[in-house]
Amino acid sequence: MAESLLSVGIDVGTTTTQLVVSRITVENRASGFCVPEMDITNREILYESEVAFTPLVGENLVDGGKIAEFVEEEYRKAGIKPTEVDTGAVIVTGETSRKENAAAVLQSLAGLAGEFVVATAGPDLESILAAKGAGAVAYSQRTGKNVLHMDIGGGTSNLCYIRDGEIAATGCLNVGGRLVKVEDGRISYVSTVVESLWAAGASPRPTGRMEVGEGAEVRKLEALADVLVQGLEMAAGLREKTPLWDALWTQECGEYGERIATPVCGLARNDVDFRQGRMEVGDRWVVSFSGGVADCIREDFDSFAFGDMGPILGRAIRKSRLCRGEYMLGEHTIRATVIGAGCHSAQLSGSTVFCRDVALPLKNLTVAAVPEDEQTDAGSIARRLAAADSGKAVLALPGYAGAGYAQVAQLADAVLEGFGDREILVCIEQDLAKALGQMLFLRSGKPCLCIDRVRLPAGSYLDVGVPVGPCFPVVVKTLILNG
Amino acid sequence: MNKQELSAMVAEILQGMNIGQVQAEEQCSPLQEPMVKGSDYKPTKPVRDKIDRERIATPVCGLARNDEKFLGDPGEVEDISALDLRKLYLQENAQDKEGFARLKMKTPARLASGRAGARYKTLTMLRFRADHAAAQDAVFFQVPEDYPRKHGLVAVQTRCRDKDEYLTRPDLGRCFDGENEEIIRQNLPQKPVVQIVVGDGLSSAACQANAMDCLAAIRDGLKLKGIELGKSLFVRYCRVGAGDAVGDITGCKVVCVLVGERQGLVTDKSMSCYITYEPHTGVSESARTVVSNIHAQGTPAVEAGAHIAGLIQTILKRKVSGVGLHLEEAL
Numbered sequence: 043m044a045e046s047l048l049s050v051g052i053d054v055g056t057t058t059t060q061l062v063v064s065r066i067t068v069e070n071r072a073s074g075f076c077v078p079e080m081d082i083t084n085r086e087i088l089y090e091s092e093v094a095f096t097p098l099v100g101e102n103l104v105d106g107g108k109i110a111e112f113v114e115e116e117y118r119k120a121g122i123k124p125t126e127v128d129t130g131a132v133i134v135t136g137e138t139s140r141k142e143n144a145a146a147v148l149q150s151l152a153g154l155a156g157e158f159v160v161a162t163a164g165p166d167l168e169s170i171l172a173a174k175g176a177g178a179v180a181y182s183q184r185t186g187k188n189v190l191h192m193d194i195g196g197g198t199s200n201l202c203y204i205r206d207g208e209i210a211a212t213g214c215l216n217v218g219g220r221l222v223k224v225e226d227g228r229i230s231y232v233s234t235v236v237e238s239l240w241a242a243g244a245s246p247r248p249t250g251r252m253e254v255g256e257g258a259e260v261r262k263l264e265a266l267a268d269v270l271v272q273g274l275e276m277a278a279g280l281r282e283k284t285p286l287w288d289a290l291w292t293q294e295c296g297e298y299g300e301r302i303a304t305p306v307c308g309l310a311r312n313d314v315d316f317r318q319g320r321m322e323v324g325d326r327w328v329v330s331f332s333g334g335v336a337d338c339i340r341e342d343f344d345s346f347a348f349g350d351m352g353p354i355l356g357r358a359i360r361k362s363r364l365c366r367g368e369y370m371l372g373e374h375t376i377r378a379t380v381i382g383a384g385c386h387s388a389q390l391s392g393s394t395v396f397c398r399d400v401a402l403p404l405k406n407l408t409v410a411a412v413p414e415d416e417q418t419d420a421g422s423i424a425r426r427l428a429a430a431d432s433g434k435a436v437l438a439l440p441g442y443a444g445a446g447y448a449q450v451a452q453l454a455d456a457v458l459e460g461f462g463d464r465e466i467l468v469c470i471e472q473d474l475a476k477a478l479g480q481m482l483f484l485r486s487g488k489p490c491l492c493i494d495r496v497r498l499p500a501g502s503y504l505d506v507g508v509p510v511g512p513c514f515p516v517v518v519k520t521l522i523l524n525g
Numbered sequence: 526m527n528k529q530e531l532s533a534m535v536a537e538i539l540q541g542m543n544i545g546q547v548q549a550e551e552q553c554s555p556l557q558e559p560m561v562k563g564s565d566y567k568p569t570k571p572v573r574d575k576i577d578r579e580r581i582a583t584p585v586c587g588l589a590r591n592d593e594k595f596l597g598d599p600g601e602v603e604d605i606s607a608l609d610l611r612k613l614y615l616q617e618n619a620q621d622k623e624g625f626a627r628l629k630m631k632t633p634a635r636l637a638s639g640r641a642g643a644r645y646k647t648l649t650m651l652r653f654r655a656d657h658a659a660a661q662d663a664v665f666f667q668v669p670e671d672y673p674r675k676h677g678l679v680a681v682q683t684r685c686r687d688k689d690e691y692l693t694r695p696d697l698g699r700c701f702d703g704e705n706e707e708i709i710r711q712n713l714p715q716k717p718v719v720q721i722v723v724g725d726g727l728s729s730a731a732c733q734a735n736a737m738d739c740l741a742a743i744r745d746g747l748k749l750k751g752i753e754l755g756k757s758l759f760v761r762y763c764r765v766g767a768g769d770a771v772g773d774i775t776g777c778k779v780v781c782v783l784v785g786e787r788q789g790l791v792t793d794k795s796m797s798c799y800i801t802y803e804p805h806t807g808v809s810e811s812a813r814t815v816v817s818n819i820h821a822q823g824t825p826a827v828e829a830g831a832h833i834a835g836l837i838q839t840i841l842k843r844k845v846s847g848v849g850l851h852l853e854e855a856l
Contacts, residue, residue: 074851075815077824077832186624206627394824394832444821447741447830473824476831477742480749 044069044083045510048122050130050159051384052113052151054144057196057220057334057350059096059109060377061116062384063089066129068510070393078393080513085385089120093376104134106147110154127156129507129515131387135168135195135379158403158507160387162519165200165214165292169193171382173202173209176332176372183207188327190278193378194335194359196220196350197233198292200379201277203327214292215277217270219335219352224258227346236266239289263351267358278329280363329369332378335359336371388507391469391514392495396479399489400465402514404506407436407467411500414440418452423460434465438498441472450474454481466490469504471497532602534647605648606655610791615639615646633791653790660788663730664688668761676737678723678759679712681705685762699766700806701774709774714755719747719837720777721754724763728785728793735796735819735826736783742827743781746834765799765813772804779837779846780804786817795820798833802846812847814840 047066053059067084097108117124132151134144148161172193173179182189182204193200197220201213216235223231232252240251252262273290275281331339334348338356345353359365374381410430416422417439427435437457442449457468457478466482468475472494479492491506493514498504507515614626616637629637638649645653665688673680682705684697691698701709713720721743723736744754760767768782779802786795796819801812814836819829840846 075817077816077818077829186627394828396831444825445827447738447827450827474828476835477745477827480742480745480831480834484745484748 047128047388047510047515048126049384049388050122050127050155051380051382051387052130052132052155052159053380053383054096054104054109054132054134054147054151055195055379056135056198056218057096058093058376059112060093060380061089061091061113061120062087062377062380063120063122064381064384066385066388068390068513070511078512080390080393080511082390087381087385089116089122090377091116091119104144104147106150109147110150113151113154124154124156127159128510129388129517130155130159131171131383131517132159132161133168133171133379133383135198135200158505158515160405160505160517160519162387162517164519165198166212167519168379169200169202169212169214170209171386172200172332172379173204173330173382174386175380175382175384176330176374176378178202178330178332178372179204179207179209181328181330181370189330190327191330191332191372192274192277192364194218194274194331194333194355195379196334196352197235199274199277199333213277215273215290216292217273217290217355219338219348219355220350221270222252222258222263222266222351224346224349224351227258229254229256229258230349235290239269239286241289258346260345260354263345263354264358267351267355270355271358271362271364274359275363278364329364329367330372331359331369332372332375334376336375339365340371387517388515389496389518390510391493391506391516392473392475393512394473394476395494395513396476396483396490396492397509397514398479398483398491400467400491402506402508404434404467404491404504406519407434407504407506409438409469409498409500409502409504410435411438411498417441418456420456420459423456424462427460427464434467436467436469436498436504437461438500439468439470441470441474441494443472445472445474447477450477451481454478454485458482458486466492468492469496469498470494536603605652606659608652610635610652613638613648613652615649656790659793660790663728663785663788663793664692666729668725668729668732668759672733673759676759677756679708679756680759680761681708682761683763683767688762691762695764698762698764700770701767706770706774709758709771712756713758713771713775716776716778717755718752718777718841719754719779719781720771720775721757722760722763722768722771722780722782723757724760724765724767724782724784726763726765726784726797727787728795731785731788731794731796731820732783734794734821735829738826739783739796739798739819739830739833742830743834743837746831747837749834750838752838766806768799768801769804769806769808772801772808773806778803779840781833781837792820792822795823796826798829800833800836800840800846802840802844809847812845812849814846814850 045068047068049064049066051062051064065086065088066082068080069083070078071081071083072079094112097105099105132148132155134148151161173191176191176193178189178191181187186206188206189204191202191204195218197216197218199215199217201215202209203211221233221236222229229252232254236252269286272281273286276283276287335352335356338353339360342357343353347353372378408430410426412423412426423437427437437460439453457466466486466488468478468491470478470492475492475494479490482492483490493506493516496516496518498518503519505517505519610633611630614629614637616625616639619625625637635649635653639646681701684700684702685691685694721740723732723740725732740757747754758771763784765782765784768780771777772780779800782799784797784799786797788795798816798819800814801808816829816833816836818824819826840850843850
């Protein structure tokens with residue numbers, strides 16, 4: 043009884059724009075004598091676009107029209123229509139997401155790319171998608187090894203620490219191959235990040251300031267690359283942190299739930315071997331790389347082969363402390379993020395869930411998370427729903443393991459009172475959504491969606507698609523941009 | 526062996542499980558001192574000459590710690606059945622100890638149990654026997670007399686007179702004598718759409734732990750579809766086939782039997798649900814739709830109930846249950 047979903051991933055990065063089309067297979071993994079348990083059993087890539095340069099108008103404006111054209115053209119080549127697309131994600135990554143018009147581009151693309159393709163951006167989610175797309179999470183699950191994954195793109199490096207197959211921490215640094223661009227032997231662009239390294243009094247300082255228009259000197263860029271790589275080493279806990287760290291740390295990068303209590307910087311110190319002077323990496327975890335720059339780590343390219351400092355940065359990484367132990371390149375490198383977006387952004391709810399009279403898909407639901415000890419406090423539920431700003435909110439509850447009927451009934455009463463006149467949308471971690479959902483509907487007769495086995499961190503957003511068999515595809519997002 | 530010795534032994538074994546321990550200790554294990562000198566050995570006091578069977582049969586889990594009369598002094602010996610089997614790692618000299626331990630976390634199966642010569646280690650053996658004892662207790666444990674009344678169930682008994690007959694004569698566990706048939710006829714609705722039967726089956730513990738939560742959720746789910754349940758039946762010494770006899774007597778469209786499963790060594794509280802369309806004596810076993818593994822670590826009873834209500838609706842719509850239903854779904 044396999045069902046399949048057509049999924050599209052579109053990644054608009056600082057440097058490149060890519061698209062993949064994949065087929066996600068969903069099957070019941072439980073025996074016929076048990077309650078069904080739907081799971082994603084296969085992810086097959088059907089089509090990969092060329093890696094195109096992200097069209098820009100001037101230095102900072104993403105050309106929304108051109109990107110829309112690109113997507114339409116790739117859909118034509120892949121032979122799919124927007125109406126056929128079930129799920130996926132459009133993500134604007136890296137430095138691009140901080141540019142003024144990224145939000146508008148996201149919204150116009152989401153409309154074009156099918157009803158349930160999710161518009162999203164944010165370094166936490168990006169880090170996770172890149173690590174999954176590169177195969178680093180699967181590698182950790184397969185081998186039981188811990189992996190520190192770095193997706194080094196044009197504008198940023200997305201970090202993800204994977205402990206025994208589980209995402210343990212994410213982080214983001216302003217380290218990328220296109221912080222400086224070169225045209226015809228001359229510097230054509232210097233990112234404000236490079237400038238800020240000076241302003242922040244970062245130590246060590248890159249030798250010699252760079253100005254647009256001056257001749258590109260390999261030696262000068264190598265010095266800059268060395269400084270940037272030191273930031274990556276600090277993230278891995280292989281170097282003492284200096285003010286350089288603060289200058290490179292991406293501020294928007296927040297927490298992805300409580301499970302990732304500390305971003306990589308903190309975790310590296312506590313958990314990953316931090317041994318100054320002894321730079322053996324790999325006895326506790328393996329370093330893995332993806333992103334465009336990853337291709338320049340093992341292979342030597344001409345310094346300005348791509349019109350930027352990517353090859354120079356790649357060489358600097360190869361010589362750094364990061365590569366003195368065991369390291370590896372992802373299964374996918376430059377395509378890791380887009381494959382993550384296409385194949386790994388959707389997950390499935392539990393298979394016993396409840397939905398009555400609620401129109402799907404639902405997009406950008408604000409998460410109102412209630413802690414375990416306040417689950418039956420209607421006042422707390424109402425307050426948190428009200429606080430979850432405008433638009434629709436979904437109530438996130440931990441639930442109770444092995445709850446009895448009376449306990450679920452108590453929960454149902456509190457939830458109903460807390461929701462008041464709002465549409466009842468509930469997402470619970472423990473396996474009891476169907477029982478809770480039918481209680482809610484019996485008591486109120488109002489439209490009600492109740493799903494389970496999805497963990498929603500506070501401050502995240504949820505999209506829910508039309509059901510696949512008995513369950514719902516959902517996407518948990520950490521940051522949305524409103525058009 | 527007295528209690529102190531046993532305590533010391535369990536403590537030592539537990540210490541030996543510590544994965545992070547230094548390898549060096551393992552490599553050159555010195556000759557161990559015997560733990561107790563012969564002169565110190567005192568035989569354990571006899572606990573009680575005769576143990577009332579119904580006593581053992583009461584609360585399975587609390588038995589080891591709480592029943593003073595049974596254990597003499599409680600609380601001195603570590604409760605080995607409380608150890609998490611997933612964490613019980615006893616394998617020595619593994620090439621990748623941490624890796625093995627991590628794999629083991631994925632299953633409660635008795636892996637990485639090491640060996641003493643050609644035999645089990647003491648802890649493995651004791652734990653196995655403890656789990657086996659719990660499983661046996663769950664069979665002999667009686668659902669209390671007032672259980673049906675407390676939960677508004679109509680109580681009947683199959684032709685079995687006691688547990689022994691129940692275990693040795695499965696055929697008697699599927700039918701009722703005239704008196705019990707009359708109770709069913711008098712107290713249950715005639716020709717209901719759905720009749721629920723709660724049975725003790727092979728685990729009274731499972732029945733008590735799950736049946737009422739499950740039943741309440743089934744009731745909710747059916748109500749949503751406009752099906753009201755009448756009184757439900759409690760059957761002592763119940764086999765799944767007792768539902769067929771209930772079908773004969775009441776003429777229900779669907780019978781749904783909630784019954785304690787034969788125990789494994791992992792849990793003694795697992796319940797199953799058997800749903801049969803147009804049940805009657807002699808109906809084929811393949812005509813039953815089964816939902817198994819209903820317990821706190823499997824599918825929680827409440828959620829299973831909601832799922833079962835959905836299944837019953839599907840069965841009523843398709844007018845078929847069991848293998849036929851699954852085949853249709855696959856098409």
